[in-house]
Amino acid sequence: MAMTGYPVDPAVTDLYNNIKVGTSTCRGFTMHIDNKMVKILSKIESSSKDPFGEMVSQFEDNNTRYAVFDIKGKNTDGRDYTKMVFVYWQGPNAPVKERMTFAATKDGVKNEFKAIGFETAGKKDTSRPWVLDVLRNVTLASADGRAVKKAGNGEYSYA
Template identity: 30%
Template sequence: HFGSLGVFRRERSEVTFAALCLLLTQASGVKVTDEVIAVFNDMKVRKAQANEDEKRKRKKAILFCLSKDLKNIVLDEGKEILLGDIGNTVMDPYQDFVKMLPPDDCRYALYDATYETKETKKEDLVFIFWAPDSAPLKSKMIYASSKDAIKRKFEGIKHEWQVNGLEDLKERRTLAEKLGGSSVVTLEGSPI
């Protein structure tokens, strides 16, 4: 029963938190909606023959949240950046993505990172679990326990990143390190 989670204090050990998350994972039964899976599949498949209009509608970044009844992982309405937004309403997609994250609640996100290493240009999807320290404990526990449900649907993700505060991601260098360490020289066209 999630209502009783408030009795757990932050001082509890990581082992207790991990054990509780494992129990919640088994009990949560959270489902990933078909719409979320469709968005992931669309972001994963790069269509070489896509026309300009199709390219403009491709998602650069998107947030997912739990439904109000806590039974499904759904699209976080209006929380997306389209490729067509870049250069128009979005000048720096990474910074706009960071600003989309709620300061006091958890989210899952997909970010389609464009970067260059010393050898080549690359694009990779990054799965991000946003769990800020300021989020309610209940939210952190439910999101943590439901993370495997969404990860199982996002097959082929090479990069996963758990972020616990804005200081962890405000500088693009942190994401660059996740993508390829010191070999990354630019992210979203900006030098590291």
């Protein structure tokens, strides 16, 4: 349960655990606050052509969202890499009450997920895989089957 704010629906924690251990067909999911509870809004299937873009499409200027995304890629030495990332989004035009509730609930939601590798604020940019920027000590050669490169400032872009 969230420390402050609203509780997390047990289905959210169950889905996270299934993704983490590899028994789910999902790569991630987005969440929202509905009826005073954090619930699953949409699932991002592994078969999606653009799972990253699918997650970002849920970030609208007038809403708030939480998301969990399973980064999958290959290191520059060819080894597989996977890491769970917690993403939070506050649209600039979201109602003030919704943004305050969202902020009060965020840490409790994140604490529901064991083994989260990184946390980052969401962006509406799909031109580059910004979710990878949290991987400061890792250099990936590909993510989601697309070649990526890392700039000197630590930001990733599609190759």
